[in-house]
Amino acid sequence: MPQFPGGDAELHKYIISELEYPLEARLNKEAGEVLVAFSVGMDGYISGVRVVRSVSKSLDAEAVRVVSNMPSWIPGKKNGRPVRAEMSIPINFKVKYENKFVDEEESSEKAHNEKFRY
Secondary structure, eight states: OOBOTTOHHHHHHHHHHHOOOOHHHHHTTOOEEEEEEEEEOTTSOEEEEEEEEOSOHHHHHHHHHHHHTOOOOBOEEETTEEEOEEEEEEEEEOEEETTEEEOTTOOOHHHHHSOOBO
16 A cells, blocks of 8 residues: 555644635535545556545635645555555544534534634
């Protein structure tokens, strides 16, 4: 299986550092998990980025942007030779209001007036 340089912990750090919660999505209280699939080539480059499970246009676009801009991965190998591999990763979007997370089903006037954090 291909690996992100530094492993899963570094992949998580990369996603958190690059992800920008779209303003439109925050205002509409959109949240959820976008599942993004892509190919890791024999050279480690990412291609064919696509949404497998959608949440909304703005969140989907942001997830695709982040995955498309990832650095090269360490390619997977079969019999000691690099091979092309298909991967998928979930990108979770949650909006935090004060000390609680609000998922896609939850909304209130108080939450609408609070500061957005992610």
